[in-house]
Amino acid sequence: MTNANLLPLVPLLVVFFFIMSAASYLLRAWAQWVAFAGAIVAALLGFGIWQVDFSRPLWLLPNGWGFDLMAPLERFGYTLQLQRDNMPVVSLSLLIAAGALLLSAGSDRSPSFPAVAWLLTGGYVALALIVAGPKAPVIAAPLALAMLAAVGVFALQGGAVADPGGPLRTLIPPLLAVPLFLLGAWTIDQIPLNPQDASLPQTAGMLLGLGLLALMTPFPLHGALSGAAEIAAPPALLLVSLLRQLAVLHLTARLLFAYPFVYQQTDWPIWLSWLGLLTTVWGGVAAIGALNAGRLWTYAALSDWGLIIVVLAAPGLRSWTLVLFLFTLRVISMMTSAVGLTSLQQVIGSLSFDRLRGAGSRMPWSSAALLLGGLGLAGFPLSAGFAAHWTALLTLAEIDWLPAAVVLVASAGVFLGYVRLTRMLFGRLEDRSLARENSLRAALALAALGVTIGVAIAPQLTSDLISRALAVFG
Amino acid sequence: MINVFFHAFGTLFATGAGVLLLALMTGVVVIAGSWRLALAGVVLIHLGSASVLVHAHNVPGLVAGGQMMAVVICAAMLAFAGWLQPYPVSVRQSGNWPLRLLALLFVVGAWWFLDPGYILPFFSQAETGLLIWTALCALTMLSFSGSPLIGGIAVLLWSKPLYALAAVLLPGSGLAAVVGIADLVIVLACSYLVLLEPAVNPRSPRALVRALPRLPQPGAARPWGLMRRPLQPSPAAIGAQSAAEPSLQPALQQVAVLQPAAEPADFDTQAGMAPPLSAQDAEQIGAAMLPVSPQSGDGEETAPV
Numbered sequence: 001m002t003n004a005n006l007l008p009l010v011p012l013l014v015v016f017f018f019i020m021s022a023a024s025y026l027l028r029a030w031a032q033w034v035a036f037a038g039a040i041v042a043a044l045l046g047f048g049i050w051q052v053d054f055s056r057p058l059w060l061l062p063n064g065w066g067f068d069l070m071a072p073l074e075r076f077g078y079t080l081q082l083q084r085d086n087m088p089v090v091s092l093s094l095l096i097a098a099g100a101l102l103l104s105a106g107s108d109r110s111p112s113f114p115a116v117a118w119l120l121t122g123g124y125v126a127l128a129l130i131v132a133g134p135k136a137p138v139i140a141a142p143l144a145l146a147m148l149a150a151v152g153v154f155a156l157q158g159g160a161v162a163d164p165g166g167p168l169r170t171l172i173p174p175l176l177a178v179p180l181f182l183l184g185a186w187t188i189d190q191i192p193l194n195p196q197d198a199s200l201p202q203t204a205g206m207l208l209g210l211g212l213l214a215l216m217t218p219f220p221l222h223g224a225l226s227g228a229a230e231i232a233a234p235p236a237l238l239l240v241s242l243l244r245q246l247a248v249l250h251l252t253a254r255l256l257f258a259y260p261f262v263y264q265q266t267d268w269p270i271w272l273s274w275l276g277l278l279t280t281v282w283g284g285v286a287a288i289g290a291l292n293a294g295r296l297w298t299y300a301a302l303s304d305w306g307l308i309i310v311v312l313a314a315p316g317l318r319s320w321t322l323v324l325f326l327f328t329l330r331v332i333s334m335m336t337s338a339v340g341l342t343s344l345q346q347v348i349g350s351l352s353f354d355r356l357r358g359a360g361s362r363m364p365w366s367s368a369a370l371l372l373g374g375l376g377l378a379g380f381p382l383s384a385g386f387a388a389h390w391t392a393l394l395t396l397a398e399i400d401w402l403p404a405a406v407v408l409v410a411s412a413g414v415f416l417g418y419v420r421l422t423r424m425l426f427g428r429l430e431d432r433s434l435a436r437e438n439s440l441r442a443a444l445a446l447a448a449l450g451v452t453i454g455v456a457i458a459p460q461l462t463s464d465l466i467s468r469a470l471a472v473f474g
Numbered sequence: 475m476i477n478v479f480f481h482a483f484g485t486l487f488a489t490g491a492g493v494l495l496l497a498l499m500t501g502v503v504v505i506a507g508s509w510r511l512a513l514a515g516v517v518l519i520h521l522g523s524a525s526v527l528v529h530a531h532n533v534p535g536l537v538a539g540g541q542m543m544a545v546v547i548c549a550a551m552l553a554f555a556g557w558l559q560p561y562p563v564s565v566r567q568s569g570n571w572p573l574r575l576l577a578l579l580f581v582v583g584a585w586w587f588l589d590p591g592y593i594l595p596f597f598s599q600a601e602t603g604l605l606i607w608t609a610l611c612a613l614t615m616l617s618f619s620g621s622p623l624i625g626g627i628a629v630l631l632w633s634k635p636l637y638a639l640a641a642v643l644l645p646g647s648g649l650a651a652v653v654g655i656a657d658l659v660i661v662l663a664c665s666y667l668v669l670l671e672p673a674v675n676p677r678s679p680r681a682l683v684r685a686l687p688r689l690p691q692p693g694a695a696r697p698w699g700l701m702r703r704p705l706q707p708s709p710a711a712i713g714a715q716s717a718a719e720p721s722l723q724p725a726l727q728q729v730a731v732l733q734p735a736a737e738p739a740d741f742d743t744q745a746g747m748a749p750p751l752s753a754q755d756a757e758q759i760g761a762a763m764l765p766v767s768p769q770s771g772d773g774e775e776t777a778p779v
Binding site for chain 1: 594595609616620622625629632635636639640643644646647648649652653655656659660662663664666667668670671672
């Protein structure tokens with residue numbers, strides 16, 4: 001075995017994403033099969049990377065060839081390398097992409113979605129893999145997130161001639177964060193030159209903290225996804241929102257680790273608490289009045305995201321564990337909901353409430369997946385999100401009962417929104433020509449329901465995933 | 475060579491009058507309703523800003539040249555996308571010019587009242603004021619309009635302070651080049667959205683649905699509650715059509731009685747089922763299906779419900 005037989009993994013990964021994207025685009029005439037095959041490939045790759053043992057960083061093949069898992073890729077001053085610190089993020093990104101591709105295999109709304117999905121996933125994976133650069137990688141991260149938001153626009157719009165307001169607004173938060181990060185980087189550079197100046201860390205912390213807040217898209221910067229919910233296919237919305245939120249959580253962890261003055265010497269935790277509470281309340285209030293199942297889904301997800309922001313206000317091992325717990329169950333709940341939404345949108349053509357009237361009697365399993373996944377985002381008992389929400393509420397109540405009560409009221413708002421949706425779905429069927437769900441859709445919805453209920457009954461199933469991810473975030 | 479070029483412009487723009495001119499141009503970009511004028515203005519503003527950076531802050535001409543190249547390509551992309559869409563491009567226009575003028579006056583007043591006296595490191599007070607003014611104008615444009623074309627122009631305006639900060643505060647980091655790449659990708663996305671924005675008048679010869687007929691028709695989306703209805707033809711046209719195909723109208727009336735839904739997408743019923751067609755409806759559809767005169771277009775119009 002010589003070094004010549006060792007292939008570096010990271011450059012291969014980069015090339016692989018481009019090839020998959022190009023191949024998916026060229027074969028878009030068979031979009032559903034391409035999406036299905038892509039889902040299998042992404043899942044295999046995600047599980048494979050999850051199994052990487054960093055004490056033995058070589059994968060040897062029977063023919064004598066092998067992969068050097070930790071070989072870095074250096075281009076334009078930036079170094080990309082698979083490390084223990086970013087491996088769970090890479091793996092989770094791939095698994096999220098696998099879920100979105102699997103969902104899109106059941107929909108023919110956007111034939112080019114698999115190609116964009118691969119490009120987007122490759123971008124987020126590359127962002128997670130950057131370990132060094134001319135400046136600290138976290139400083140350039142908002143620019144990278146702005147570019148990835150732009151790629152996400154193609155997935156959200158999906159080639160439909162429709163109102164572009166929602167996808168357009170996804171570009172705004174990262175653009176707002178960029179100047180704050182640039183100014184923060186300059187201020188950080190001045191700290192070693194003036195170590196006595198106590199105002200420099202405060203200024204840098206304030207700038208970076210504000211930039212992070214913009215990237216977290218709390219209320220009132222939240223409108224992009226709910227705006228896009230009426231036109232975007234649920235798999236696209238799922239992919240764009242979850243990948244971005246995972247990247248922002250990873251960026252937060254890296255930033256707080258590198259520059260602890262962001263939360264030690266500023267009012268950042270207070271801003272986070274207030275904006276998180278406002279976000280969760282707004283999600284709940286908006287969910288009550290939603291008239292579109294896609295919008296309701298995004299408002300429920302917004303309320304859940306607000307809770308994650310509130311929990312982040314006190315960074316530490318305990319809160320990161322809770323954040324990861326909430327995020328993992330959020331992924332499961334959103335995917336379960338997306339299974340139902342995708343089926344309903346595919347069959348009915350719209351997700352507005354008046355078009356969904358009585359659809360539950362013809363598509364019971366898809367409707368159940370939609371409802372149980374959505375209720376999981378509100379932390380409803382016997383749903384996937386319950387354990388994490390309950391733990392978060394107890395943690396908040398230990399500090400102050402009022403925020404916990406506010407979160408509970410917001411969750412009740414989301415619950416009311418889903419009660420309205422349930423009344424619509426299982427009301428009187430007026431469109432007698434509505435097709436029944438086929439066995440494939442029913443099987444997919446049943447599988448999603450099985451995962452959701454399994455996690456709801458035994459949330460400890462996620463403990464291995466969370467404990468390994470804590471190596472990155474904790 | 476490239477340094478000489480930017481230094482030559484720098485002698486014009488890196489003065490009090492030059493900075494004032496750039497600030498005025500930025501204001502005009504916001505107030506002017508024409509996207510063509512706004513795009514040209516943004517390119518000029520970037521030229522002025524890049525010249526000031528080279529002349530006053532010794533930024534390498536290559537960096538400024540890269541900035542200009544990225545901005546010109548972005549402007550060209552937006553212009554091409556805007557050209558493909560018919561005028562007016564978007565129903566999501568950013569109000570009329572007096573409204574935008576009032577908004578800018580409010581911004582100026584608020585800034586003058588709140589003035590925190592912040593000066594960016596390495597920049598003069600006038601330059602700091604210009605950069606903040608540019609950023610505020612970009613935010614005003616983004617806030618007032620949901621049009622991707624205006625949004626793309628606002629992104630270009632917003633990127634001006636980013637180039638300045640990256641090139642002057644963080645030299646050698648390569649972030650100015652990354653800002654340029656980000657500009658290109660973001661404006662590409664905006665151009666894509668411009669092309670897919672439902673046209674106000676889908677019958678225009680430059681509407682994308684005409685240029686690229688394989689794309690889904692805008693009637694399917696109906697984002698503002700618009701729906702496509704058959705146009706009531708003129709009596710003369712009906713007479714001409716009846717003379718050309720006298721047997722079609724009675725046949726259609728017969729079909730209307732027997733078949734409930736000819737074009738379900740054109741009827742908005744709560745249950746999603748189309749009601750049986752009346753004889754009058756059938757007549758209208760029949761008229762819309764028949765060849766029409768050039769004056770009456772293709773027999774359809776977009777009308778609010």
